[in-house]
Amino acid sequence: MELAKIVADLGWETLVGADLTRDVRDGYCSDLLSDVLAHAQAGDLWITHQRHLNVVAVGKLRDVAGIVFPRGLRPTPDVIARAAQERVNLFLSADPAFVVAGKLYRVLHP
Amino acid sequence: MPSRTPLVLRRIYPVAPRDLEQAGTVSTEVRRELLALGMSPDVVRRASVICFEGEMNIVLYSQGGRVILLVKEDRVELLFSDDGPGIADIELVSQPGYSTAPDWARELGFGAGLGINNMEQNSDLFEIRSRVGEGTVVRATILLGVPFF
Numbered sequence: 001m002e003l004a005k006i007v008a009d010l011g012w013e014t015l016v017g018a019d020l021t022r023d024v025r026d027g028y029c030s031d032l033l034s035d036v037l038a039h040a041q042a043g044d045l046w047i048t049h050q051r052h053l054n055v056v057a058v059g060k061l062r063d064v065a066g067i068v069f070p071r072g073l074r075p076t077p078d079v080i081a082r083a084a085q086e087r088v089n090l091f092l093s094a095d096p097a098f099v100v101a102g103k104l105y106r107v108l109h110p
Numbered sequence: 111m112p113s114r115t116p117l118v119l120r121r122i123y124p125v126a127p128r129d130l131e132q133a134g135t136v137s138t139e140v141r142r143e144l145l146a147l148g149m150s151p152d153v154v155r156r157a158s159v160i161c162f163e164g165e166m167n168i169v170l171y172s173q174g175g176r177v178i179l180l181v182k183e184d185r186v187e188l189l190f191s192d193d194g195p196g197i198a199d200i201e202l203v204s205q206p207g208y209s210t211a212p213d214w215a216r217e218l219g220f221g222a223g224l225g226i227n228n229m230e231q232n233s234d235l236f237e238i239r240s241r242v243g244e245g246t247v248v249r250a251t252i253l254l255g256v257p258f259f
């Protein structure tokens with residue numbers, strides 16, 4: 001499913017929208033960076049509470065469709081700037097991670 | 111294992127200890143270089159994971175070091191060398207779940223004890239050498255044209 005449609009349907013705030021035409025494969029939830037590197041797939045939306053610079057690198061290297069920060073956990077401007085530079089999509093949701101994942105699952109697996 | 115195939119590319123990237131601001135930049139640069147050489151998505155992905163884990167190990171645990179990228183006709187080699195402190199028991203630190211990461215690193219999502227395992231799983235050849243008081247060298251090789259499952 002196209003990323004732009006998911007973002008609109010779930011009401012996420014777009015912090016970096018480098019490429020909203022990407023096709024979303026599935027979702028992945030983890031706050032452990034090595035776990036994401038080992039198990040997230042290209043095209044996944046990654047839901048995480050981590051919001052520091054290295055998250056952008058992991059998202060880039062794993063080629064995720066985007067990173068979603070739950071519970072209104074807004075990253076600092078330097079993180080947003082790095083993501084824009086690396087063309088990594090970033091989103092913010094007011095919902096807690098469980099709810100973000102639940103809503104996303106329902107959209108991706110109707 | 112000596113390799114006599116011609117060298118396509120060599121890059122050396124210094125890595126500063128505890129510099130989390132810059133951490134990850136070597137991996138993204140290596141990824142860019144491999145994409146520019148037209149490497150397959152699979153090779154780029156595996157090299158990216160190996161490189162990030164190796165780079166983070168230098169940043170988090172060493173007194174500084176370097177990442178060396180060697181691309182030859184038949185392989186991509188990533189070497190991670192640091193200036194200490196060295197590892198006393200390589201088998202112990204290679205066990206999944208084992209980590210000496212301090213709390214501040216764990217809070218940032220590091221120190222899951224999966225780093226070396228991730229590097230090994232994505233390599234065709236993998237080797238760690240270390241001397242306590244001197245340093246550690248990790249050599250990870252991806253053989254091109256070899257099916258990977």
